Amino acid sequence: MTEKKKHSVFIEGPITSAFIADSISKHSKKTTIGGHDIFLGQVRNDIIDNKTVVAIDYSTYNEMAEQKLHEIREAAFANYNLVCMHIYHSLGTVKAGEICLFVFVSSIHRKDAFDACHEIVEQIKADVPIWGKEIFEDASHVWKENKS
């Protein structure tokens, strides 16, 4: 098994810019890193049937999601030359304009970080059991569905 540190992926509510800044600054001691690629998913105020999305309420099948994320993580380390990677996803309510997903990939040379980050984000969207309920101003909702 690897020695990569494990922490919970899920965060209650939005991912704050202070949290992201703190993650970035923790990497200043890892001086083999030459590039970081960071993806942030932000909740859009989409208009669906004339109603505006004001928030997304996220839920998950936690045990299965953690297992799937572990597989995604192991595959990324096997396929790319990475120094480290971190994935955080919100649960509960995230308002339009707030951050719900934070994928942070660091490598010696930039290409690994770019390619791995993009692939990880696609895998999270396609394979991890997380559901987003889009909430409108009038408190009605629809269930979001990711397109492949």
Place this chain on the structure above:
Amino acid sequence: MTEKKKHSVFIEGPITSAFIADSISKHSKKTTIGGHDIFLGQVRNDIIDNKTVVAIDYSTYNEMAEQKLHEIREAAFANYNLVCMHIYHSLGTVKAGEICLFVFVSSIHRKDAFDACHEIVEQIKADVPIWGKEIFEDASHVWKENKS
């Protein structure tokens, strides 16, 4: 001409995580954005001929760099569906572990942000007149050269 806001790309010294956090949080009012891709270049403590790089001292041909960066920016907006983009690069001394490049691309759908961010970083490295002098512990130096 476009209405995209222009600000200076160059920052004296390292780009701090507080600066990055502030940039991220400014985007929470742009609620058409669904994804951000951020690239951060970090100074590595490479070992060259048994000597360890402790910092890079960056200089530029400012007028030409600003013009080239303007072209890169215009091309990215022409070729991708972007909501906004920002480029910051350090001048002067940036120590190993500190951030020297910050490219921040935001779009409605993630693919535009990913593709544009990667392309912009490659163009900055290949086409913008910036030079990095790698400084060793003993204050001697070598000039860095980007590989294509």
Place this chain on the structure above:
Amino acid sequence: MEINLLAFGQLAEITGKAELRILDVKNTNELNQKLIEQYPKLVAFNYLLAVNKKIVQGNTSLNDKDTVALLPPFSGG
């Protein structure tokens, strides 16, 4: 025998509960049959089944105490 059924997202709205006990189903075909009888809305619904956290395709036999999850289309990120 008894299986533990978990329903997520929109499927939990249809079943009315996030967790149910289901008795006497030998495989996923029988389970789907039973669920559709109980919740006719499921017929029109596109979902996957996970048995003990692994997604299964086609008819799969079930054992006592298995956990089966009804997974609507994912929408994380």
Place this chain on the structure above:
Amino acid sequence: MEINLLAFGQLAEITGKAELRILDVKNTNELNQKLIEQYPKLVAFNYLLAVNKKIVQGNTSLNDKDTVALLPPFSGG
């Protein structure tokens, strides 16, 4: 006629100054010739020329008050 020559990075180390006046060169070939006479180390050096902020390839004529920059390989990022 006079051109304004800018030298950057390692090239400024070779010329000893970031900015020089060069007299009586009609084109970039003449300029390169003159520079190599003055700074023999430049022979081995790979650099580009920008005339008024535009990179030029091949021999290019120069006008009075043009700004020519000596650009060593870039290493930003």
